[in-house]
Amino acid sequence: MRRLGFAAALAVGLGVGASAARAAETSPQKMLDIKPTQQSGVDYETPADQAAIDACKVETVTDAQNRPIGYALRDGQGKLLRRFVITNGGKFLTQWSYYQDGFEVYRESDLDGDRRLDECRWMNSGGTRIATVQDNKIVGWKRLSAEEASKVAVQAIAAGDAVLVESLVATPKELTAAGLPAAVVAKVAATPEQRAEQVAALAKALGKLAWNRFDGAMPHAIPADPAAGVAKDLVLYENAMIFTSAPAAAGAPAAKLSMLQVAEMIQLGDVWKFVELPRAVDPEKPVVAAATGIRSSLYETAAGSGGGARDEGMEKALRALAEFDKANVAVLTSGEKRSIAQYHLKRVALLKAVADAARDPEEKLGYEKQAVDSMVLAYQTGEWSKGREAIEAIVKVPGKLASYAAYRLIGGEFVMRNEEPTGNFVANQKKWMTDLEGFLKQFPKSDEASEVWLQLASSNEFNAEEDKAREDYAKLVADFPETPAGKKAAGALRRLDLEGKPLAVKGAGVDGATIDTSALQGKTLLVVFWASWGGQSVRRELPDLIKIAEKNRDKGFQVVGVCLDNEKADFEKFQKEHNLPWPQIFEPNGIDGRLAVDYGIISLPTMFLVDAQGKVVNRNLRSASEVERQLEKTLAAKPAAVAVGVK
Incomplete structure (x- = not known):
């Protein structure tokens, strides 16, 4: 491994008795010669000409005890370019960092001190991903966003790197661990035997690729449903698009934009992976949504052999909602209250259609809540005179939607009062807190009650009513200990009692x-x-x-x-x-x-x-x-x- 061998040579003499003069034993050029093992997708700063290289300086890096642990390279203006250090107290370098504009953007690490790379990670403007490495090849991921997964996929396809592509595709074992039933895993899991052939076909179809962007509607969740065999919540992208383009030659017209369709991506902990490889599509032809995948397979499994593979009613309702939102993006930024109110009221009808088509009760409730949100937003514009009456009608019908509508109405009216030219914030806050107290009397065990208690407690604390705040926090911890608000309240009580006690963060x-x-x-x-x-x-x-x-x-x-x-x-x-x-x-x-x-x-x-x-x-x-x-x-x-x- 030449990379680590050369780095190890730089570390010679960093033992007991070494001094800052050790920096003179290497040169800027030698440090610049050490390149990342993952050249693709690593954008870091390197001096462009010999004069700039000659202006660079090598420094010895020391630890808290002033012992030398490695080298740093700075450009003529003092900005960091490289930093190669020992992190485990040993004799050989274990961490290699590369910088852009003075910020670390990429790092390679030997985590166990065996003089082999184990991890590479991108930071700051470089991204957020962390990869596991074996024999200088990325073989897995500790953290990977959906957008970064799409970028790495394009780079891997362009390079014909089947191993890197393989690291981006969910395995049957991973899908099973994510909570999918075995029958669905067998239906949707990709087959690695044909991966090299698929990668070659994609590369041929798209030519010399350059990643452009990742486009997908918001990811959606399929809640855990033991009856359907879904052991855990699933978070997915469906029918997202990866836009790519080939760099145009100087003086030539811009290269035609190319596209890859992503049928499905799934979130596995901190890593997003493809359920199957994306496919090339012609940007001049309409894109047809993939009809197969995890969701349709789950419906098919739940319905049994007599059921349909697709929920056509749900798909139609969701498609109508998506098309409406896409056609009205400009309305929300127009500032015209009447148009905004009309947009939200039309959206209410579309959301109710989706809710009516939903088979799962929790999914149905989720879309009904979104409809309430749109009603409140329309009411807040001041352009819907019957808004309060319509929302109160929902509050009168017993159920989870009633408490949600009541809570959202309180918040909406608080916003409206504060937007009045003669509004008094102190008086408005007092009215808001009184309304929240009334909510708790009407809906003491509702899903929203814990959040309401936290709002009251934090408002009392902010208003220097600390005794009242303590009572509210204590009530919240007692009645809703496992909710996010209950845990926050327990933390607030801990904070209020900190003085005179040890603190270690x-x-x-x-x-x-x-x-x-x-x-x-x-x-x-x-x-x-x-x-x-x-x-x-x-x-x-x-x-x-x-x-x-x-x-x-x-x-x-x-x-x-x-x-x-x-x-x-x-x-x-x-x-x-x-x-x-x-x-x-x-x-x-x-x-x-x-x-x-x-x-x-x-x-x-x-x-x-x-x-x-x-x-x-x-x-x-x-x-x-x-x-x-x-x-x-x-x-x-x-x-x-x-x-x-x-x-």
Whole structure:
């Protein structure tokens, strides 16, 4: 393996007694010569000419004990280009990172120290996917979005790489583990014996491909249904499209757009895979929706030998809804309230037709709820005079739809009151909370009740009615402990009782490495929960926190961020603008993620100040000025033995 062999040569001499001078033992060109094993789909920065290469500098990377662990390459402006390091305390490099615009976009790792690659991952502008590697070939995936799966498929087909294609197709074992009954798996699972032939045919049909985009309506869920043999919820794309194009030669007309039709993709944990390979279609001819697949096979299995293979009524109703939505995209952005109201009212009829065609009760209820949503949105425009009357008529009919309609009506009218030119937000909020309390009396055990309790509790806490908030949180935990709202409430109670107690926050950093605040004991610590969508309060406070952190760095003060953005790209954009200098924990699901739930985070920024002994001294800091005042007191009270020598 030349790749690791050369990298290992770079690591010679990184043992005891090595110094920063070791960087002189290699050169920019030698580091640039080390290429990723996965050349296709890796877009990273490389100096274009010799002058730019000559301006690059190699640095020795050191660990927390100032021991050399590898090399970094920077361009003439100081931007990182490469970083090759030891991550396991051994003698050989185990991690190779490649950068674009100063951000790491691709990484290859030897996870077990056997001098063979085990994993490659794309980050930041490079994407989110993580692949498993054997013998320098991708053989599986730990994380792969549907869009990225479509891109990798095009690259694999263009290269004729049957092994890579195979890693993108769901196996019978995976489909069974996903919850599909054996009869359906036998019907829909692809056969790998013909894969090479299929890949060759696709490549021939489409020529020299370049991935353009992935187009699919929103993925849909088939709920678990033991009666039909479906053991778990299934999440699928059906009849999505992959658009590809061949690069045109200079001066030639643009290449004709080509398309691949994806009959089905299925979500398997964090990985999306094709149920069967996509097929080439002629963009100048109408695309015919695939009539076979998991859903139709499930209907066929449930209906038995006498049943039909397709639910034609459901397909017709869904097609009418999709065509209507596609034809009226511009209406929603027009700003014309009458047109928007008419759009939603027409959509109500189409959604009711889908609900009437649905066989599964939960699926039927889901479309009925969507119809209520459209009714409320039409009412909110102020252009449907009978809106309230129509929604209240649904509330009067006992059942799950009644409580949902009542809850959505309360929210819709709150929005309408706040949009009035003379509206008073404080008075409107009070009326909204009174309406929510009335809802809980009418629908105490409804599906929406737990969320209503959480809204009341968080509003009381935000309004400094902490005792009322505690009562609401406790009621929620007692009555709805397993709901997302109940778990959030338990976290809020934990947060409210933090002062004087130890705090250790642990999670994955932006680069995937673990960040654990317990390793910072001896420092005064500020934990900041924030997100780029947190509004002006976040954008106003974080720059001031940077100044406070710099001012008190030599006094043993450290900040750790917990970013609650849903997408890493949002964090990266914010980071590029503001250059936050502290470590950032970043985990999936944002405000509904693990740490936000564990501490019941309800507003941003939320900040905890922890003393050098690891105990919380304030769990309710909302501004940089509050942090600075509390920090001065905490540092002044810090034992001298702890304060001295902290860097």
